[in-house]
Amino acid sequence: MNQNKKGNGMLSYLTASPYILWMIIFIIVPLAMVAYFAFTDSNGQFTFEYIKSVGQYTNIFIRSIWLAAIATIICFLLAYPVAYILTRLDKNIHSTMIMLVTLPIWMNFLLRTYAWMTLLGNNGIINSILGFIGLGPYKLLNTQGAVVLGMVYNYLPYMILPLYTVMIKIDKSILEAAQDLGCNGAQVIFRVVLPLSVPGITSGITMVFVPAISTFIISRMLGGGSNLLIGDLIEMQFLGNSYNPNLGAAISLILMVIVLIIMTVMNQFDGDDDKVLI
Amino acid sequence: MKKTIIFLTCAITAVSLFSGCNSAPETSSITLSDPEYYQKFKDQDMSINVYNWGEYIADGSEDGIIDVNAEFEAATGIKVNYTTYATNEELYAKMKGGGADYDIIIPSDYMIARMIKEDMLMPLDYDLIPNSKYVMDTFQNPIYDENNAHSVPYTWGTVGIIYNKNLVDETNIDWDILWDEKYADQILMFDNPRDAFAIAEIILGYSLNTEDPDELRAAAEKLKEQKSLVQAYVMDEIFDKMGAEEAALAPYYAGDAVTLMADYDFLGFAVPESGTNRFVDAMCIPKTSQKAEAAHMYINFLMEPEVALANCEYIGYSTPHTAVYEQLDDEVKNDGFSYPSDEYLEEKTTLFVNLSDEANQLMQDLWTEMKSSN
Structure with missing residues (x-):
């Protein structure tokens, strides 16, 4: 018995080894390099200077967290009903509906964001339509609202999919039992489905919040370049006027720490054992 | 609204265009100043890596304008691996980050000065670039590169x-x-x-x-x-x-x-x-280049009057090339801002x-x- 268990362990190590190797080369080593650059200067000497100087960009950090949080909440509010309705649909049309949900991500990310520029512009489609009924033009592009819109549009499928995956696994008989015991429709959703879908909620939030907080192209294209986010700041250290990889690494490291803290807090709400890992 | 539709159509067709035929012509159709010069690496299966600005070379996509890289391949037998960047700083970051193996780059003035200061550029051997005689006097010995030791002006x-x-x-x-x-x-x-x-x-x-x-x-x-x-x-x-x-x-x-x-x-x-x-954008060879002679050949090729004219017409930037300037329409010469x-x-x-x-x-x-x- 013991031997058998050991054999299984060996086997699982063996089958996991390609991914472990991948992880070491492409995740662990780069992370170590980011940390190394963050704590050294251009001559390779140990220093805290760059980590300290990140403090001057606090307002950019706050703006990024704020916009990413709003985008995540909107994504959740939009995605939750959609995911729930999907699970209630007939099995035969499930795959079609899921395909439609993922359809936008088939197209290139940049192209999708670029398209919003032509939609939101002063002479864009939305303002033209509003113009027909005598409204506007409104300043839609180059605002923080446009940045949030871009985030929601681009990351919405990443919220719907994990929610759907968790919800589809909820046993129908539990819902029926709740109804039998006198729950009305709203109570079934808020007191049964919602608690059971918490793992999906946390992974959905992670998958939207993390890319949203570090994006730079959305804020550049839709924010008009004056709504700087952390991603823009990091990019500027590498492709800006002064080439400063150490500061860029320091900002990235602090961003990772912030994301880690937020995610840890998030996971406190998710006491369930069978977490959905990303 | 029309614009969006056009944009989307372009985006879709762009994908099909890029996968379209890109085969080099068997022989070069253009007149070269010294065809012998370009024969040196023929049939050696050589390739060079060219790193240039986006939309900064005639690529045959417009009617009547040649595909410069394909012509170079036809004339010399050297394959061109062509990639593009959007800013001088991106080019610099790529070169600094290591792992970049470029034989030709085309940075702007101040970036050339910076690269010279940091010893990133190879001094050019002008014996290998006979066509450098076409560079206008105004562009010789610029402040960013004394005596053009490291760079040959491409556009300005x-x-x-x-x-x-x-x-x-x-x-x-x-x-x-x-x-x-x-x-x-x-x-x-x-x-x-x-x-x-x-x-x-x-x-x-x-x-x-x-x-x-x-x-x-x-x-x-x-x-x-x-x-x-x-x-x-x-x-x-x-x-x-x-x-x-x-x-x-x-x-x-x-x-x-x-x-x-x-x-x-x-x-x-x-x-x-x-x-x-x-501003002046000029052709340089990074110090790390292993194929310096072929790279010189590429610079010389871009200075061929016919090639330089095609590039000038395609890019729309002003040319520092005497023979090309002479061939320009008066309309362009006198538009008030190009020259x-x-x-x-x-x-x-x-x-x-x-x-x-x-x-x-x-x-x-x-x-x-x-x-x-x-």
Whole structure:
């Protein structure tokens, strides 16, 4: 018995080894390099200077967290009903509906964001339509609202999919039992489905919040370049006027720490054992 | 609305176009000054890596204009691996980051100076570039590269103001129009500190290459004043935004203005009377290149009059090539901004030089602060 268990362990190590190797080369080593650059200067000497100087960009950090949080909440509010309705649909049309949900991500990310520029512009489609009924033009592009819109549009499928995956696994008989015991429709959703879908909620939030907080192209294209986010700041250290990889690494490291803290807090709400890992 | 549809159609067709036939012609169809010279590496299965700006070489996509890289392959048997970058800083970061193996790069003046200072460029062997005789006198021995030891000029131009004739009625357009409240929210601005600071520095009467911290701070203050009037800080998005009449005014490079004005009648371009930045993009060979001789051959090929003419027509930037300039239409020569008078170039334009690390860092910090201020 013991031997058998050991054999299984060996086997699982063996089958996991390609991914472990991948992880070491492409995740662990780069992370170590980011940390190394963050704590050294251009001559390779140990220093805290760059980590300290990140403090001057606090307002950019706050703006990024704020916009990413709003985008995540909107994504959740939009995605939750959609995911729930999907699970209630007939099995035969499930795959079609899921395909439609993922359809936008088939197209290139940049192209999708670029398209919003032509939609939101002063002479864009939305303002033209509003113009027909005598409204506007409104300043839609180059605002923080446009940045949030871009985030929601681009990351919405990443919220719907994990929610759907968790919800589809909820046993129908539990819902029926709740109804039998006198729950009305709203109570079934808020007191049964919602608690059971918490793992999906946390992974959905992670998958939207993390890319949203570090994006730079959305804020550049839709924010008009004056709504700087952390991603823009990091990019500027590498492709800006002064080439400063150490500061860029320091900002990235602090961003990772912030994301880690937020995610840890998030996971406190998710006491369930069978977490959905990303 | 039409524009969006066109855009989407373009996007879709672009995918199919790129996968379209790209095979090199068997033999070169152009006249070469010395066909023998290009035979050296024939049948050696050699390849060189060329790293250039986007949309910065004739690629055969327009009728009647040759595909330069395919012609080079046909003439020399050397395969060209061609990739592009969007900014000098991106090029620099790629080279600094290591792992880059380029044989030809085409940076701008100040970046060439920086690369020379950091010993990243190979001194050129002019015996291998006989066509360098075509470089105009004005472009020889520039301040960024003494005696052109490391670079051969490829294109040049000035920075000016693209304006929408329907929305701007001033006739005498100068830099201060970008601070005019009449055009609030109709102004686009450079999304890179060096070009943006240059405009503020001209208005304040400073040198475009100032390293004085007080002057840099004053320039940043000037840019901050302008911020509430600026619709967006952009680079190549200018093409779409000016084309769709989203904005009235945008500072940009003369060569791109030529391209834009060919598509949109309502756009004009002004070279400000008070002076401007003149830039030169020049061909260089990184020190790390293992195929220096083939790289020299590529530079010489780009200087072939027929090739240089095709590039000049395709790119729209001004040429430093004597034989090409002679063949240009008078219309282009006299459009008022592609080839300003020698007097204007001499007295009113300045080339960027490389700034000290401290000045670059300060400019970057001030720029970040300006952009993230409310």
